[in-house]
Amino acid sequence: MNSSSTKNHKNDNKSLVDRVSAGDMRSVARAISKVEDVSRDASELMKQIFPLTGRGLVIGITGAPGAGKSSLVDKLAMYYRQQGERVGIVAVDPSSPFSGGAILGDRIRMQQLGLDPNVFIRSMATRGNLGGLARTTVDAVSILDAAGYGKIIIETVGVGQDEVEVVKAADVSVVVLVPGMGDDIQAIKAGIMEIGDIFVINKADREGVLSTEKELEALLSLAMREDFWHPPIVKTVATEGKGIEELAVAIESYREAHLKAIAPDSRRRAIARWRIVELLRERLVAQTLESEGASDLLDRLSSEVASRHRDPYSAVEEILRRSQ
Amino acid sequence: MNSSSTKNHKNDNKSLVDRVSAGDMRSVARAISKVEDVSRDASELMKQIFPLTGRGLVIGITGAPGAGKSSLVDKLAMYYRQQGERVGIVAVDPSSPFSGGAILGDRIRMQQLGLDPNVFIRSMATRGNLGGLARTTVDAVSILDAAGYGKIIIETVGVGQDEVEVVKAADVSVVVLVPGMGDDIQAIKAGIMEIGDIFVINKADREGVLSTEKELEALLSLAMREDFWHPPIVKTVATEGKGIEELAVAIESYREAHLKAIAPDSRRRAIARWRIVELLRERLVAQTLESEGASDLLDRLSSEVASRHRDPYSAVEEILRRSQ
Numbered sequence: 001m002n003s004s005s006t007k008n009h010k011n012d013n014k015s016l017v018d019r020v021s022a023g024d025m026r027s028v029a030r031a032i033s034k035v036e037d038v039s040r041d042a043s044e045l046m047k048q049i050f051p052l053t054g055r056g057l058v059i060g061i062t063g064a065p066g067a068g069k070s071s072l073v074d075k076l077a078m079y080y081r082q083q084g085e086r087v088g089i090v091a092v093d094p095s096s097p098f099s100g101g102a103i104l105g106d107r108i109r110m111q112q113l114g115l116d117p118n119v120f121i122r123s124m125a126t127r128g129n130l131g132g133l134a135r136t137t138v139d140a141v142s143i144l145d146a147a148g149y150g151k152i153i154i155e156t157v158g159v160g161q162d163e164v165e166v167v168k169a170a171d172v173s174v175v176v177l178v179p180g181m182g183d184d185i186q187a188i189k190a191g192i193m194e195i196g197d198i199f200v201i202n203k204a205d206r207e208g209v210l211s212t213e214k215e216l217e218a219l220l221s222l223a224m225r226e227d228f229w230h231p232p233i234v235k236t237v238a239t240e241g242k243g244i245e246e247l248a249v250a251i252e253s254y255r256e257a258h259l260k261a262i263a264p265d266s267r268r269r270a271i272a273r274w275r276i277v278e279l280l281r282e283r284l285v286a287q288t289l290e291s292e293g294a295s296d297l298l299d300r301l302s303s304e305v306a307s308r309h310r311d312p313y314s315a316v317e318e319i320l321r322r323s324q
Numbered sequence: 325m326n327s328s329s330t331k332n333h334k335n336d337n338k339s340l341v342d343r344v345s346a347g348d349m350r351s352v353a354r355a356i357s358k359v360e361d362v363s364r365d366a367s368e369l370m371k372q373i374f375p376l377t378g379r380g381l382v383i384g385i386t387g388a389p390g391a392g393k394s395s396l397v398d399k400l401a402m403y404y405r406q407q408g409e410r411v412g413i414v415a416v417d418p419s420s421p422f423s424g425g426a427i428l429g430d431r432i433r434m435q436q437l438g439l440d441p442n443v444f445i446r447s448m449a450t451r452g453n454l455g456g457l458a459r460t461t462v463d464a465v466s467i468l469d470a471a472g473y474g475k476i477i478i479e480t481v482g483v484g485q486d487e488v489e490v491v492k493a494a495d496v497s498v499v500v501l502v503p504g505m506g507d508d509i510q511a512i513k514a515g516i517m518e519i520g521d522i523f524v525i526n527k528a529d530r531e532g533v534l535s536t537e538k539e540l541e542a543l544l545s546l547a548m549r550e551d552f553w554h555p556p557i558v559k560t561v562a563t564e565g566k567g568i569e570e571l572a573v574a575i576e577s578y579r580e581a582h583l584k585a586i587a588p589d590s591r592r593r594a595i596a597r598w599r600i601v602e603l604l605r606e607r608l609v610a611q612t613l614e615s616e617g618a619s620d621l622l623d624r625l626s627s628e629v630a631s632r633h634r635d636p637y638s639a640v641e642e643i644l645r646r647s648q
Contacts, residue, residue, distance in 0.1 A: 050635030311374030
């Protein structure tokens with residue numbers, strides 16, 4: 001690439017960034033597609049996007065499948081709309097690239113939140129091996145932030161490693177449970193205890209709410225947080241819109257408490273560090289595998305490992321030797 | 325490191341590998357701890373372990389939290405024990421490193437499968453940023469395979485990106501559902517359709533089994549698999565041991581069908597490729613961040629990104645420039 005085409009790229013990005021910061025939905029969608037592409041171009045784009053961020057409130061919502069997260073997110077988004085806020089929703093869908101799960105999710109949503117020009121919904125799915133879902137998700141959130149969405153909700157379907165990281169990277173993290181999850185509830189709770197700034201018991205019209213609430217309270221009373229925040233428990237019936245305002249109030253309380261506190265500083269540094277390492281990981285692999293002949297080498301080594309003529313460790317050493 | 329210490333390392337590994345291949349449980353545990361440590365040493369160990377693998381059947385079991393996977397895995401393990409098989413269980417727990425979720429899981433388990441010397445149970449948790457959970461899990465499976473465990477069961481708590489990859493890397497993948505998961509069932513199913521070689525509807529004594537089964541059948545009838553395998557649906561009540569034999573039969577049928585088929589070849593190559601790329605990713609980041617001064621640089625850049633004086637992309641570029 002010569003310097004004039006680099007310059008053109010920068011100009012293209014400049015006008016795209018201008019349109020994003022003016023809140024143009026099509027440009028927001030285009031910008032997100034760019035960061036999903038693992039193209040070199042996204043780097044220049046994101047460098048210009050980053051200084052425009054930091055105004056919106058990023059709300060991470062996680063929980064097990066079946067907990068009714070989607071309904072909860074939709075109702076919370078509608079509540080914010082009634083307050084006059086613009087709302088961005090990023091749904092993380094770690095499903096197979098072939099399944100179309102994300103598209104299905106979008107279609108169901110569109111019926112509910114309609115074509116409200118002040119609500120932007122995007123599902124992020126795993127599309128390949130190289131582009132990390134976590135990195136593309138936080139980049140998409142930054143783009144929505146730059147576009148002036150006041151509330152940005154990240155919803156994750158899973159409770160996987162990457163998904164947990166993404167939710168931790170939010171300004172406030174909400175963990176959704178349902179009554180009567182059975183034997184696994186202890187294990188689930190143990191796993192998400194550290195993540196939740198706010199806990200929701202959704203489907204609170206079901207049996208077992210009280211015992212789930214008591215168990216959760218007991219677990220929370222054992223935890224000692226650095227910031228001395230005691231995570232509230234909010235009961236909701238999302239499908240009927242019950243408890244949504246209480247959730248919004250809890251979110252606002254957390255935001256207010258932490259505007260004054262000193263603790264979030266270490267959290268922000270940890271998030272920044274994680275973003276840098278994620279991006280570094282992706283870049284290093286891309287550099288190595290995009291170099292000349294690397295693709296053929298990887299194909300050959302994969303065959304050799306598959307037929308057990310070679311182990312993955314020595315295969316990696318061969319790739320590393322070659323690229324140095 | 326001079327050549328004599330390298331030689332000693334190799335000798336240490338040699339005797340460890342010997343003890344692993346003799347099926348010594350303590351050595352298996354030690355070997356797995358080594359691959360979790362992201363220590364340089366694990367590479368030599370795994371090179372020697374790899375040629376000993378390929379004999380055991382690796383069964384991946386996934387599904388939402390609350391689906392009763394742990395009970396199902398325990399009962400399946402007991403069934404295999406009754407058949408005289410040695411069983412390894414690797415539970416993937418993507419929970420916070422502080423929560424102790426994995427340890428909790430182990431303790432509950434030990435009461436059930438007792439101290440049977442022919443059952444090896446290990447929980448893999450996220451312990452840091454650098455060691456990938458997916459890579460350490462497949463390495464642990466290889467070690468159990470080399471140690472002569474005939475059936476190796478990988479259980480994942482989540483349905484995240486890494487967890488899906490791990491399950492895909494198994495010889496046979498089992499997806500566990502429960503009746504009446506509500507609104508999210510379409511989305512979940514869409515996401516896991518491609519993964520499941522066998523589907524289990526657990527807690528099949530609950531309401532809604534029939535409709536869940538019908539929905540699932542409808543979805544499966546739409547899918548066209550490369551290997552023409554039609555994934556069977558097995559109904560279980562794991563806590564009562566019901567349907568466990570049927571599940572074992574389904575697993576065996578899949579294994580037999582694929583011993584003769586040609587399709588798994590491409591699957592094996594895809595798995596090998598994924599293992600190489602995962603390991604490469606980890607190695608490249610470790611090399612870069614373990615170089616002299618890199619830690620201080622990362623700290624400084626993290627602070628700058630956290631205070632918005634810098635964007636993550638230019639931070640990564642600075643790290644890359646420095647390391648080249």
